[in-house]
Amino acid sequence: MKSSDVKATYNAIAEQWSQDHSKDVWWHKGADAFASMLKPGAKVLDMGCGVGWATNYLAGHGLNVQGLDFSDGMIAIAKRQFPALQFGIQDIYEADKIAERFDAIYLQAVLLHIPKNRVQEVLAKLASLLNPGGLLYIAVKEASPTQPDEVVKTEVFQGKEYQRPFSNFSIPELIHLLQDAGLHTIWDRTEPGRTSNWIQVVGAKL
Numbered sequence: 001m002k003s004s005d006v007k008a009t010y011n012a013i014a015e016q017w018s019q020d021h022s023k024d025v026w027w028h029k030g031a032d033a034f035a036s037m038l039k040p041g042a043k044v045l046d047m048g049c050g051v052g053w054a055t056n057y058l059a060g061h062g063l064n065v066q067g068l069d070f071s072d073g074m075i076a077i078a079k080r081q082f083p084a085l086q087f088g089i090q091d092i093y094e095a096d097k098i099a100e101r102f103d104a105i106y107l108q109a110v111l112l113h114i115p116k117n118r119v120q121e122v123l124a125k126l127a128s129l130l131n132p133g134g135l136l137y138i139a140v141k142e143a144s145p146t147q148p149d150e151v152v153k154t155e156v157f158q159g160k161e162y163q164r165p166f167s168n169f170s171i172p173e174l175i176h177l178l179q180d181a182g183l184h185t186i187w188d189r190t191e192p193g194r195t196s197n198w199i200q201v202v203g204a205k206l
Contacts, residue, residue, distance in 0.1 A: 001152060001165045003093060006113055007070050009164055013157040014073030018051045026191050027054065027108055027139060030200040033187060034106065034137045035061035037202065042103040045129065047092060048110030052078030055085055058106060066100075093118075095125040104135040112140045116150055116167050123181040130205045136183055142190065142197040143168040171199050178203035 010017070031054060038044070040062040046055040049067030051074050059065045068090040069075050078087045090098065092110065105126055114122055126136060143149050152165045175185045183203030191198045 009162045010071035011073035013162055014077055016157045018077055026193050026198055031057055037135060038104055045102045045105045047105055047107050050074050052082045054108055056082045059085060092122055096128060098129055101131050102129055103131055106137045108139045112166050120180055123177055127181045134205045136203045138174060139198055139200045140169045142199045143170050174201045182206050
C-alpha cells in the first residue's frame with residue numbers, strides 16, 4: 001500500500017481509533033524506561049505520535065517533546081487534547097527534511113506500517129536527526145512463526161472497510177537493523193499486548 005493510502009485511512013478512522021485505543025497501557029513501562037535514560041529537558045521527537053498520548057506522557061517525565069505524524073486527523077485530535085504541547089504534520093519518509101536535531105526519538109507502533117524493504121531507509125533518516133549519543137526507541141509487534149511477517153489487514157470502522165499494512169519483527173532483527181543505521185542496542189524487552197506481544201528496543205547513536 002502507498003503511504004498516501006495509509007494516511008487517508010488514518011484520517012478517516014482517527015476519532016474511532018482514538019476511542020478504541022484510549023485505554024492501552026502496554027507501552028507505559030517502555031516509555032518509563034526510555035525516559036529514565038534521558039536527562040531532564042532532553043529534546044525528544046515523538047515520530048508518528050498519533051493522537052499525542054505518548055507525547056504527553058513523556059512530557060510528564062520532564063522532557064522537551066515534539067510530536068509529528070503524517071495524519072492530519074490524528075494531529076487535530078492531539079492538538080485538541082494537549083493544547084500546551086507542540087505538534088505538526090510530517091511524513092516519516094521525508095524525515096530527512098526536518099532541520100532540527102534531537103537527543104532522542106520515540107517510535108511507537110510506527111515501523112509496523114512500513115514495508116520491510118523500506119525500514120532501513122527510514123531508520124537511516126531518523127538516525128541522521130539524532131545528536132551524537134542520541135537514543136532511538138522502537139516498539140513493534142512481534143513476528144509469529146504461524147503468520148507472515150507482512151500482511152495487509154481489512155478492518156471495519158464505523159461500518160466501513162479500511163485496509164492497513166502491518167510488518168512484524170523479532171528483537172534480533174531490530175538489533176541488526178539498528179546496527180546498520182549506526183546505532184547499538186542498549187535495552188530491549190517484550191510486553192504482552194491485546195492480540196500479540198510488543199517488542200521494544202532502544203539504540204544509541206555511535
